[in-house]
Amino acid sequence: MEPSVAVKDLTLSFGAVEVLKKLNLDIGQGEFLVLLGPSGCGKSTLLNCIAGLLDITDGQIFINGKNVTWEEPKDRGIGMVFQSYALYPQMDVRGNLSFGLKNAGFEKAEIAKRIERTAEILQIQPLLDRKPAALSGGQRQRVAIGRALVRDVDVFLFDEPLSNLDAKLRSELRVEIKRLHQQLENTMVYVTHDQIEALTLADRVAVMRGGVIQQLSDPKTIYNKPANLFVAGFIGSPPMSMLEGTLRDTGAGMNFVADGIDIPLAGYDGNLSGQDGASVVLGLRPEHIVINEDLDGPGLQATLDIEEPMGSDTLIWLRTEGRQISVRTGTDHPFRPKQEVRLELDISKASIFDVGTERRL
Amino acid sequence: MSMSQNISDTGPRGPKPTRRISRRNIFLYGTLIVISVYYLLPLYVMVVTSLKGMPEIRLGNIFSPPVEITFEPWVKAWSAACTGLNCDGLSRGFWNSVQITVPSVIISIIIASVNGYALANWRFKGAQAFFTILIFGAFIPYQVMIYPIVIILREMGLYGSLWGLVIVHTVFGMPILTLLFRNYFTSIPEELFKAARVDGAGFWGIYFKIMLPMSLPIFVVAMILQVTGIWNDFLFGVIYTKPDLYPMTVQLNNIVNSVQGVKEYNVNMAATILTGLVPLIVYFVSGKLFVRGIAAGAVKG
Numbered sequence: 297m298e299p300s301v302a303v304k305d306l307t308l309s310f311g312a313v314e315v316l317k318k319l320n321l322d323i324g325q326g327e328f329l330v331l332l333g334p335s336g337c338g339k340s341t342l343l344n345c346i347a348g349l350l351d352i353t354d355g356q357i358f359i360n361g362k363n364v365t366w367e368e369p370k371d372r373g374i375g376m377v378f379q380s381y382a383l384y385p386q387m388d389v390r391g392n393l394s395f396g397l398k399n400a401g402f403e404k405a406e407i408a409k410r411i412e413r414t415a416e417i418l419q420i421q422p423l424l425d426r427k428p429a430a431l432s433g434g435q436r437q438r439v440a441i442g443r444a445l446v447r448d449v450d451v452f453l454f455d456e457p458l459s460n461l462d463a464k465l466r467s468e469l470r471v472e473i474k475r476l477h478q479q480l481e482n483t484m485v486y487v488t489h490d491q492i493e494a495l496t497l498a499d500r501v502a503v504m505r506g507g508v509i510q511q512l513s514d515p516k517t518i519y520n521k522p523a524n525l526f527v528a529g530f531i532g533s534p535p536m537s538m539l540e541g542t543l544r545d546t547g548a549g550m551n552f553v554a555d556g557i558d559i560p561l562a563g564y565d566g567n568l569s570g571q572d573g574a575s576v577v578l579g580l581r582p583e584h585i586v587i588n589e590d591l592d593g594p595g596l597q598a599t600l601d602i603e604e605p606m607g608s609d610t611l612i613w614l615r616t617e618g619r620q621i622s623v624r625t626g627t628d629h630p631f632r633p634k635q636e637v638r639l640e641l642d643i644s645k646a647s648i649f650d651v652g653t654e655r656r657l
Numbered sequence: 658m659s660m661s662q663n664i665s666d667t668g669p670r671g672p673k674p675t676r677r678i679s680r681r682n683i684f685l686y687g688t689l690i691v692i693s694v695y696y697l698l699p700l701y702v703m704v705v706t707s708l709k710g711m712p713e714i715r716l717g718n719i720f721s722p723p724v725e726i727t728f729e730p731w732v733k734a735w736s737a738a739c740t741g742l743n744c745d746g747l748s749r750g751f752w753n754s755v756q757i758t759v760p761s762v763i764i765s766i767i768i769a770s771v772n773g774y775a776l777a778n779w780r781f782k783g784a785q786a787f788f789t790i791l792i793f794g795a796f797i798p799y800q801v802m803i804y805p806i807v808i809i810l811r812e813m814g815l816y817g818s819l820w821g822l823v824i825v826h827t828v829f830g831m832p833i834l835t836l837l838f839r840n841y842f843t844s845i846p847e848e849l850f851k852a853a854r855v856d857g858a859g860f861w862g863i864y865f866k867i868m869l870p871m872s873l874p875i876f877v878v879a880m881i882l883q884v885t886g887i888w889n890d891f892l893f894g895v896i897y898t899k900p901d902l903y904p905m906t907v908q909l910n911n912i913v914n915s916v917q918g919v920k921e922y923n924v925n926m927a928a929t930i931l932t933g934l935v936p937l938i939v940y941f942v943s944g945k946l947f948v949r950g951i952a953a954g955a956v957k958g
Binding site for chain 1 (some may be wrong): 846848849851852853854855856857858862866867870871
């Protein structure tokens with residue numbers, strides 16, 4: 297099937313600064329793709345390029361098989377939602393929704409019909425005659441989404457649409473956007489720096505850094521098998537605990553060795569063969585470690601440092617040989633600060649990275 | 658043992674009281690009053706003198722209010738004071754000034770606002786160079802350009818006409834006005850502009866439907882700057898027009914500085930106030946918007 301949006305060898309530089317470097321990306325029909333990364337990674341820039349709001353330096357952009365590299369934003373068949381809502385302050389909601397349609401020369405009856413339908417989908421009928429200043433943040437963003445919706449386009453572009461909202465509204469609208477996507481089955485490209493948004497909404501996530509896509513995969517893979525150290529550190533809150541050490545081939549299998557630690561890596565989901573003696577980083581998610589009061593057995597000795605009750609679960613920070621490890625556990629746990637414990641690691645869910653290439657093995 | 662044992666119900670409570678007559682207040686209001694007097698006293702003398710007859714003025718008490726109020730000096734200043742051979746007062750100059758100011762203000766604001774909009778939102782090729790040259794123009798002393806402009810206007814056949822002067826005012830207003838509008842439009846969120854582009858509005862569509870309705874304050878600022886600047890202009894008026902087209906300021910000068918006969922201080926004062934009335938009214942009517950627009954335009958450079 298033809299991709300909905302295809303980006304080919306896209307390069308964008310401002311003077312000597314290369315913001316995007318030979319970027320390639322195919323987005324399927326009806327796919328929800330999230331561009332995720334820290335600020336300055338080029339994710340918003342990429343979105344603006346797709347929208348046609350920035351002139352690119354090199355490369356091509358296709359939307360629904362049509363080369364739109366030189367097209368104006370209005371001719372690309374896209375709708376865009378901005379972080380600051382960008383509603384026209386002097387027009388009421390109806391005016392905001394109809395502005396694009398009037399510019400495109402639609403009939404009055406058709407405009408009214410589309411506004412009606414959009415308002416119904418987003419449940420903003422009572423707001424149609426209000427000015428943006430008289431709306432709350434959540435209502436404004438809903439209208440902004442409506443402005444994209446009313447144009448009946450194939451591709452929706454979201455530029456951090458929820459970042460200006462408070463935490464509660466954010467999670468509400470997040471669910472609404474997901475529901476909207478299920479209902480409309482449009483292609484959506486969504487830029488965010490919030491990993492929760494990325495993991496909850498996306499069919500696929502593209503994690504970006506320095507204008508390069510680090511990993512493009514479904515949320516589960518991004519979370520469980522990060523392609524490199526950057527993705528591993530960026531995704532997850534708190535991030536993976538990282539232990540530095542070396543691999544040693546014991547004959548029976550590969551072991552992870554660091555001072556005071558010697559753990560067999562049996563069951564690791566990856567290829568470690570031929571890596572004897574390699575310097576590596578062992579990364580473990582907080583929920584893939586179990587704390588055991590019984591000190592006898594395999595694993596790792598550690599001392600409890602502090603605990604952070606989160607409501608649904610508790611995060612425990614421990615120290616071992618000068619390193620910090622976080623563990624997620626239930627709210628009812630018997631552990632006390634300063635207690636000596638043993639950590640059992642679930643190696644099958646761990647990730648091991650080569651220190652030199654920073655890639656997952 | 659109760660924790661609030663040491664906390665008593667007496668003592669300070671609620672807002673801290675402020676003294677009305679403190680050293681700080683005396684200093685503050687004293688300064689304000691002195692400065693107000695400094696500016697208002699000349700105005701007071703002008704108004705009072707313009708309402709006196711000549712015999713009363715000769716007594717020399719310039720601060721005393723008029724014993725017998727007369728509006729004759731005002732009438733004479735407006736319609737009968739002599740400049741050279743003409744004795745029809747300031748009225749002719751007033752209408753000349755109106756005919757100069759209105760088109761200059763409108764044309765310069767229209768062009769400058771589009772300039773500023775293009776510079777702020779459409780980063781066209783050479784925008785930076787264009788802007789630099791324009792700003793540089795604001796610092797070239799007028800005197801350098803007087804004679805070249807005389808020649809240009811003569812070649813265009815506009816020398817000595819009102820439209821020649823209108824063109825000169827429009828051109829000289831351009832750097833500062835463009836800067837003003839550019840800064841204001843830069844302060845409008847860029848996403849709004851982007852949203853309008855996605856919605857299919859073009860250069861003029863965005864200008865008229867999005868930018869203009871949001872920019873009333875800055876248009877008022879530009880209008881005040883231009884009205885006062887052009888109305889008060891003397892130099893260009895005296896150089897680029899002929900005597901029967903002289904603006905009000907030039908005529909005022911000719912009335913006040915006429916060497917023949919008695920110096921009619923009351924008529925001079927009335928004429929001066931009449932000339933300054935237009936900018937004064939513009940300030941009073943739109944002062945609030947002026948301050949708002951100046952503040953909004955000044956934030957970003």
